[in-house]
Every structure is written in C-alpha cells, then in structure tokens.
Amino acid sequence: MDREIMHYDVVIVGGGPAGLSAACRIKQLEEKNGESLSVCLLEKGSEIGAHILSGAVIEDRALSELFPDWQSRGAPLNTPVSKDEIHFLLNHKHSVRAPGWAVPKPMHNHGNYIISLADLCRWLADQAEQLGVEIYPGFSAAEYILEDGAIKGVITGDMGVDKAGGAKDSYMPGMELRAKYTIFAEGCRGHLGKQLISEFNLDKGKDPQHYALGMKELWQIPTQQHQPGLVIHGTGWPLSESSSAGGFFLYHADNNQLVVGLFCDLSYHNPHVSPFDEFQRLKHHPLLKQYLQGGQRLSYGARAAxxxxxxxxxxxxxxxxxxxxxxxxxLNLAKIKGIHGAMKSGLLAAETLVTAIQQGHTHDERDEFTEAFNASWLHQELQRSRNFGAALHKFGTLGGAAFNFIDQNLMPLPLTLHDRKPDHATLKAAHQCRPIRYPKPDGKISFSKLDSVYIANVNHAEDQPCHLRLKDNSIPLGINLEKWHEPAQRYCPAGVYEIINDENGQQFQINSQNCVHCKTCDIKDPSQNIIWTTPEGGGGPNYPNM
Known part of the structure; x- marks a missing residue:
C-alpha cells in the first residue's frame, strides 16, 4: 500500500500533559541552542482535551519548571485549594472525618490547585503551537514502525473503512510519520504502549501494573452550596460492602461548578460488582448529597488509571x-495525583532527546534518560511512596491506612511490599460471591449508564470496524458467562457489553459506539480476551472541561 511519508525529528503520540510538556520543552531547548527541530504531536481525540479526564488537583512543580511565568501566561489554575478534608464512610448514612494529623503527608493539598485537566492541556497546546509544534488532532497512531530492531515512527489509522474492512468512497490510507525518536504518551494502558512493553520486555522483573477505574461527573450547583477550593477525599461505603477498595473525590471548582467521582480498584474479587452503580449510589450519601441536591449534572466520563x-x-x-x-x-497513588509526574517525565524525555539529536544520534536507546529519571525528584517521590498501593491491597483499607500512616508520617519502613497478582486474575467464581442489587437511579442524583454516555458526547463514525476485538468469539458465552456471569456487563462504565436473547439464542453484543475509551475491558477481562484498539481518528467522547 502506498502511504504518504512525513519526516520529523521527534513524533509524539498523545496530547495529554506528558506529551504536550515534552513538545514544549523540545522547542524551548531548540530556541536556546539556535537549532531547528521538527516536532509533530498526534492526538486521537477530535481536539486537544476531548479525551482528557482527571479529578483534578494539580501540584504545580513540573508546570513551574516548564513555564516559570505560567501565571502571567494565563494558565488555567484559578482555584487554589482552600480546605482539605478526608472522610471514612461507615455506611449509607454515617461518616467519620479523619483528623489532619492522621492523614498521610502526601495526601495534604495545601498549595495545590483544583483544575480542569482538559483546559490545562488546551492551554499547553496553545503554548506548543506558538513555539512551532505541529499538532494534529483527530489522528490516531494505529501502529508503530519497527525496523532493524528500533522504533522509527508510527502509522496513523486508515480513514473510511467499513465494518467488513473494505474501502468506502471516503477511504484514505494512514500516513507514515517517521522520526529520529518517538515519544509515546498515550495515557493509561496506551494501545501502542502496551505492545511496546511486550515487544521490548520492558516490564521484566517488575510487578504487574495495577489499575483503578475512575469515573467523574461535572455539576453546576446552587451558589449557597458552593465552597470554592474545598477538596474532599474519602473511602469506605459503598465499596466496603463488597470488600472492594477505592476512594471518592469531590472538588469545588470555580463558577459554581463541582466535580465528583469514584476510583474503584480493578483488583476487586466479586464479579457482581458494577463500579458505575457503586458511584451512583455513593452520591446519595449525605456527605456528598448536601452539595449535589438541586444541582445539574453537566458531563460524565470514565478512564482507567x-x-x-x-x-x-x-x-x-x-x-x-x-x-x-x-x-x-x-502516577503517585499516595498523593492521588499524576499530572505533575506525567509532565516531569515528558520534560526529562525532551531534554534527553534534544541532546541526543544535537549529538547526531538517531533511533538508538537513550540510557541517559534512565539516569536522569533516577536522579529526579519524580523518582524520589515514587520511591518514597512505593508501598502505598500494595499495603492497601494486602492489608485492606483500614490496615493499609495504618501501615501507610506509619510509613509516610512516622518513619519510612525498611521494606518493599509487592503485589504480583494482576487485576484480571483476582475475580472469584460468581457462585462464590454475594450478588449485588443496586438501587434504581432517581434521575436527580443518580443516573443510568445510557443517560451518562449521552452527556459524554460520544461519537464514532458509523460503519467502521469494531475497535473492541475478541481474540476468541466463543469465550464470552462459553467461559466468562458460566464462570463469572460475564463481568463485562458490569465492569464497563458505558454499557458497551451486553448479553441479549433473540431469535438466534443467547448473544454477546458489543455496543462499540458507546465506548468512552476507558480501557477497563482490556484490563479487567478475566480471560484477557478483549483487545482495545484505536477507532477511526476523532472517535470517542468529546469532553468539555473534564
């Protein structure tokens, strides 16, 4: 197939905080050294920010390294944290607030800001374009170019392909974007990142990655209920009822807007758990409901972390x-933050590659990045928090909290905890677990999956190949349904997967048009039978300021 070929010094895959920070830093260093470096950034969303979803409270350390004058440049950090609370929900009515001294030090948010990460990424994209970065939203990197044992760029997805794989009248083959070096910054469980980790055995000797599904809603609330800068985190009910782990967040942003969400650890055991429905009933707890009642839900989204x-x-x-x-x-789980770490890793990548290109290197492995990373405050921060997540997995919410209080507040413990069981392997058989009956949504505080997907502004081109691929079509009904009551029906927060009965009998249906690109199916499917791939460029959610 003849493809158009474009050449760059650096190609960056992903328009999130890591990729955009790398792009800006490369061009800053280019200006400093008086050399011209060509940088191309691909973003699969319809625009920068369309697929970006995060809590988000930001620590501005990396941003200040990238743009020390970010305030005068108008960076959208408008709401400093004014009050910081952590609560444990005992049941559906009662809660206990943790005293400040009992909270692990990394979780304190004094000096941080409540932001929209989508807005920050749009601002970063503006800075990058002013510096000369070429940004192409609506183009997905479908595959990488591997030649002579090295990555030499990426190929964008073909456009105008029908469900059968044939070319429509609008067909346009993807382009080859070749580069001296390629930075992959796709976000959690990146389609190509996952393949690269396997291709180059990058996780050798490491614990398997662990994930949480984060769901978030943006609300407009009455003025009298709004407390700008208030940050609330918590854990306990309702996840505690199914022995699941995770935590919630509720942030009062500017303009009478509030963000509320739940992180559900994907290491849960009960296949009857529906993270989406856990989130919906969480909002009825009096601690959260007092801020939401009388408000209007503006947007919904979900993303794995x-x-x-x-x-x-x-x-x-x-x-x-x-x-x-x-x-x-x-991401640093102890801080419940990943933006500053993602940005710092992008800065380190940029600094490494600019030096390499200026020295005449191309397509080789840059070990000095590892040296720079190991010497950075990011590595120090992650090393200090290395036991945080494993402690919660091993000892439960209360036991893990006690361990982390000692490890983070009193004295660093001279040991490293490990959790070597991947999240997809944690489910017990359905008959071993208690079924869960979730309350019906009331349409005021809680809502259905389909109503939620509607306000995520999800759109995929009609008549395109399904981007959610099964390795074996027989597994959902032949294995997953019998053993786990097919948990895809419940772990997906967008109603993508269904078991239906029609004239042909029982069917496993994939409603790919509902997909919000959270990647949970790729992570949690107990048979590891679902592969998330990139749909046609621009497809997916279109978040406003999430």
Whole structure:
C-alpha cells in the first residue's frame, strides 16, 4: 500500500500533559541552542482535551519548571485549594472525618490547585503551537514502525473503512510519520504502549501494573452550596460492602461548578460488582448529597488509571523512543495525583532527546534518560511512596491506612511490599460471591449508564470496524458467562457489553459506539480476551472541561 511519508525529528503520540510538556520543552531547548527541530504531536481525540479526564488537583512543580511565568501566561489554575478534608464512610448514612494529623503527608493539598485537566492541556497546546509544534488532532497512531530492531515512527489509522474492512468512497490510507525518536504518551494502558512493553520486555522483573477505574461527573450547583477550593477525599461505603477498595473525590471548582467521582480498584474479587452503580449510589450519601441536591449534572466520563507506582513502572527506554507519563505509570497513588509526574517525565524525555539529536544520534536507546529519571525528584517521590498501593491491597483499607500512616508520617519502613497478582486474575467464581442489587437511579442524583454516555458526547463514525476485538468469539458465552456471569456487563462504565436473547439464542453484543475509551475491558477481562484498539481518528467522547 502506498502511504504518504512525513519526516520529523521527534513524533509524539498523545496530547495529554506528558506529551504536550515534552513538545514544549523540545522547542524551548531548540530556541536556546539556535537549532531547528521538527516536532509533530498526534492526538486521537477530535481536539486537544476531548479525551482528557482527571479529578483534578494539580501540584504545580513540573508546570513551574516548564513555564516559570505560567501565571502571567494565563494558565488555567484559578482555584487554589482552600480546605482539605478526608472522610471514612461507615455506611449509607454515617461518616467519620479523619483528623489532619492522621492523614498521610502526601495526601495534604495545601498549595495545590483544583483544575480542569482538559483546559490545562488546551492551554499547553496553545503554548506548543506558538513555539512551532505541529499538532494534529483527530489522528490516531494505529501502529508503530519497527525496523532493524528500533522504533522509527508510527502509522496513523486508515480513514473510511467499513465494518467488513473494505474501502468506502471516503477511504484514505494512514500516513507514515517517521522520526529520529518517538515519544509515546498515550495515557493509561496506551494501545501502542502496551505492545511496546511486550515487544521490548520492558516490564521484566517488575510487578504487574495495577489499575483503578475512575469515573467523574461535572455539576453546576446552587451558589449557597458552593465552597470554592474545598477538596474532599474519602473511602469506605459503598465499596466496603463488597470488600472492594477505592476512594471518592469531590472538588469545588470555580463558577459554581463541582466535580465528583469514584476510583474503584480493578483488583476487586466479586464479579457482581458494577463500579458505575457503586458511584451512583455513593452520591446519595449525605456527605456528598448536601452539595449535589438541586444541582445539574453537566458531563460524565470514565478512564482507567495506572496506580501501581514504581514497583510496576516498566523500563521507559527502547531503541528509537521512550514511553512516558501514565502510558508508563508515573502516577503517585499516595498523593492521588499524576499530572505533575506525567509532565516531569515528558520534560526529562525532551531534554534527553534534544541532546541526543544535537549529538547526531538517531533511533538508538537513550540510557541517559534512565539516569536522569533516577536522579529526579519524580523518582524520589515514587520511591518514597512505593508501598502505598500494595499495603492497601494486602492489608485492606483500614490496615493499609495504618501501615501507610506509619510509613509516610512516622518513619519510612525498611521494606518493599509487592503485589504480583494482576487485576484480571483476582475475580472469584460468581457462585462464590454475594450478588449485588443496586438501587434504581432517581434521575436527580443518580443516573443510568445510557443517560451518562449521552452527556459524554460520544461519537464514532458509523460503519467502521469494531475497535473492541475478541481474540476468541466463543469465550464470552462459553467461559466468562458460566464462570463469572460475564463481568463485562458490569465492569464497563458505558454499557458497551451486553448479553441479549433473540431469535438466534443467547448473544454477546458489543455496543462499540458507546465506548468512552476507558480501557477497563482490556484490563479487567478475566480471560484477557478483549483487545482495545484505536477507532477511526476523532472517535470517542468529546469532553468539555473534564
């Protein structure tokens, strides 16, 4: 197939905080050294920010390294944290607030800001374009170019392909974007990042990555219920009823807007658990409901998060490129933050590659990135928090909290905890677990999956191949349904997977048009039978300021 070929010094896959920070830093260093470097950034969303979803509270450390004058440049950090609370929900009515001294130090948010990460990424994209970065939204990197044992760029997805794989009248083959080096910054469970980790055995000797499914809603609430800068985190009910782990967040942003969400650890055991429905009933707890009642829900979204920390962090270098940010897993669970870490990894990648290109290198492995990373405050931070997630997995919410209080507040414990069981292997058989009957949504505080997907503004081109691929079509009904009552019906937060009965009998139906690109199916399917791939460029959710 004849493809158009374009050549760059650096190609960056992903328009999130890691990729955009790398792009900006490369061009800053280019200006400093008086050399012209061509940089191309691909973003699979219809625009920068369309697929971006995060809590989000940001620590501005990496942003200040990238743009020390970010305030005068108008970066959208408008709501400093004014009050910080952590609660344990005992049941559906009662809760206990943790005293400040009992909260692990990394979880304190004094000096941080409540933001929209989508807005921050749009601002970063503006800075990047002013510096000369070429940004192409609506183009997915469908595959990488591997030649002579090195990555030499990526190929964008073909456009105008029908469900059968044939070319429509609008067919346009993908382009080859070749580069001296390629940075992969796709976010958690990146389609290509996952393949690269396997291709180059980057996770050798590491614990398997662990994940949480994060769901978030944006609300407009009455003025009298709004407390700008208030940050609330918590855990306990309702996840505790099914012995699941995770936690919730509720942030009062500017303009009478509030964000509320739940992180459900994907290491849960009960296949009857529906993270989406856990989130919906969580909002009825009086602690949260007092802020939501009388408000209007504006948007909904979901995204998996890599939370394993440094014990699970793969090698980030390989011949011809780097994998950074949440694509690698730089989130610090102890802080419940990943933006500053993703940005810092992007800065380190940029600084490494600019030096390499200026010295005449191309397509080789840059070990000095690892040296720079190991010497950075990011590595120090992740190393200090290495036991946080494993402690919660091993000892439960209360036992893990006690361990982390000692480890983070009193004295660093001279040991490293490990959790070597991958999340997809944790489910027990359905008959061993208690079924869960979730309350019906009331349409005021709680809502259905389909109503939620509607306000995620999901759109995929009609008549295109299904981007959710099964390795074996017989497994959903032949194995997953019998053993686990096919958990895809419940772990997916967008109603993509259904078991239906029609004239042809029982069928496993994939409603791929509902997909919000959270990647949970790729992670949690107990048979590891579902592979998430990139749909036609621009497809998926279109988040406003999530």
């Amino acid at each position: 890599s939370k394993g920390g440094i014990n699970c962090l793969p090698k980030m270098t390989f011949p011809g490129g780097l994998i950074v940010g949440c694509d690698a897993g730089t």
